[in-house]
Amino acid sequence: MIELEGVRKEFDGRSVLAGVTGRVERGEIFAVIGPSGAGKSTLLRLIDLLDTPTGGTIRIEGTDIHGEQARSLTIRRMMGMVFQKPAVFNTTVAENVAVGLRFRGAREATIREKVEEALEMVGLAGYGERRARTLSGGEMQRVALARAMVIEPAILLMDEPTANLDPVSVATIEDLVIRINRDLGTTIIFSTHDMYQGQRLAHRIGVLMNGLFAQVGTPREVFTLPGSRDVARFVGTENIVDGVVVTENGTNAVDAGGVRVRVAAPFRPGERVSLCIRSEDLRIAPAVRGGRVFDGNILPGTVTSIVPRGPFSRVTVDCGFPLSAVLAWKKVDDLGLREGSRVVVSFSAEAAHAVRQG
Numbered sequence: 001m002i003e004l005e006g007v008r009k010e011f012d013g014r015s016v017l018a019g020v021t022g023r024v025e026r027g028e029i030f031a032v033i034g035p036s037g038a039g040k041s042t043l044l045r046l047i048d049l050l051d052t053p054t055g056g057t058i059r060i061e062g063t064d065i066h067g068e069q070a071r072s073l074t075i076r077r078m079m080g081m082v083f084q085k086p087a088v089f090n091t092t093v094a095e096n097v098a099v100g101l102r103f104r105g106a107r108e109a110t111i112r113e114k115v116e117e118a119l120e121m122v123g124l125a126g127y128g129e130r131r132a133r134t135l136s137g138g139e140m141q142r143v144a145l146a147r148a149m150v151i152e153p154a155i156l157l158m159d160e161p162t163a164n165l166d167p168v169s170v171a172t173i174e175d176l177v178i179r180i181n182r183d184l185g186t187t188i189i190f191s192t193h194d195m196y197q198g199q200r201l202a203h204r205i206g207v208l209m210n211g212l213f214a215q216v217g218t219p220r221e222v223f224t225l226p227g228s229r230d231v232a233r234f235v236g237t238e239n240i241v242d243g244v245v246v247t248e249n250g251t252n253a254v255d256a257g258g259v260r261v262r263v264a265a266p267f268r269p270g271e272r273v274s275l276c277i278r279s280e281d282l283r284i285a286p287a288v289r290g291g292r293v294f295d296g297n298i299l300p301g302t303v304t305s306i307v308p309r310g311p312f313s314r315v316t317v318d319c320g321f322p323l324s325a326v327l328a329w330k331k332v333d334d335l336g337l338r339e340g341s342r343v344v345v346s347f348s349a350e351a352a353h354a355v356r357q358g
């Protein structure tokens with residue numbers, strides 16, 4: 001468990017974190033969202049011991065991590081960190097991943113085996129001998145993730161891990177985050193500008209504003225019951241940028257294969273679309289007020305994966321048509337969707353732009 005108590009950080013006398021208090025439970029995925037400059041990176045760097053707080057304490061499993069140096073070193077070994085810019089060394093992929101193990105003095109055979117496992121996990125099996133810097137941004141970020149995970153950290157910290165990536169790479173990293181948490185039980189704290197990413201991945205979200213957590217809660221709480229006007233404004237205004245479309249399955253909704261949801265958006269061939277679907281029949285969250293509903297031609301589309309996550313489920317769709325799409329759920333029972341259910345659809349900023357153009 002990670003406990004933050006009155007954590008403060010000043011730079012040259014200017015307060016960035018003004019007393020952040022909260023806790024992240026073991027095995028939890030916790031998203032830190034907030035406007036640019038709110039101090040998200042600063043907070044993660046303090047937890048990762050890359051910087052020291054001006055005041056307050058951060059405890060991991062009861063130990064003040066900035067307290068005793070010796071203990072901090074042990075604590076440091078519990079953590080892996082992935083940064084916003086995929087930072088890789090100018091060596092092979094395998095050497096990049098091996099760094100933490102070498103630092104720990106692991107044997108060569110162990111290093112080889114673990115590096116291979118880690119590369120397999122991030123979908124880069126066979127990439128070991130490639131020069132890391134020749135990879136794409138998304139691949140480099142997966143190398144960084146493999147490097148963080150190869151030491152089997154109890155806690156994975158990710159600072160805007162998908163900020164510079166294309167939509168397909170974003171989806172890949174998001175799938176990995178969910179799998180790592182589910183399969184390995186790793187506690188994950190990540191920061192993001194993209195509140196829908198918080199909604200898609202996190203068990204709980206902390207909204208960092210004006211140097212404090214303005215609200216900490218489940219995605220459902222933060223999006224449907226914003227704790228203050230500031231939070232409401234924050235979760236309510238960014239949705240247009242993220243291109244949320246709200247629709248409802250209507251008259252032609254149900255067929256033998258499951259519920260069909262009519263969604264109209266100019267998806268591009270091969271584009272990955274993420275749908276955040278409430279498992280229950282809920283009212284539209286305030287977060288989608290700015291969305292637009294389009295009613296257009298209907299073409300079939302195929303859902304390729306469904307990942308239940310808290311009150312939301314993530315459905316990935318490869319869409320081959322530039323027009324409207326019908327998205328059919330094969331495993332509709334998993335989602336508890338039924339006729340008349342509402343869904344919230346979010347997709348890449350590029351597609352959102354196209355939607356806004358009409």
Ligand SMILES: Nc1ncnc2c1ncn2[C@@H]1O[C@H](COP(=O)(O)OP(=O)(O)OP(=O)(O)O)[C@@H](O)[C@H]1O
Nearest residue numbers: 011012016034035036037038039040041042043193
């Ligand atoms: N080493 C530093 N020296 C001086 N000021 C800093 C330093 N690091 C961060 N800051 C300042 O602290 C504030 C918070 O920065 P931080 O990067 O933590 O915000 P953020 O929420 O992660 O922003 P973004 O979403 O834009 O990445 C900013 O005003 C930044 O300029």
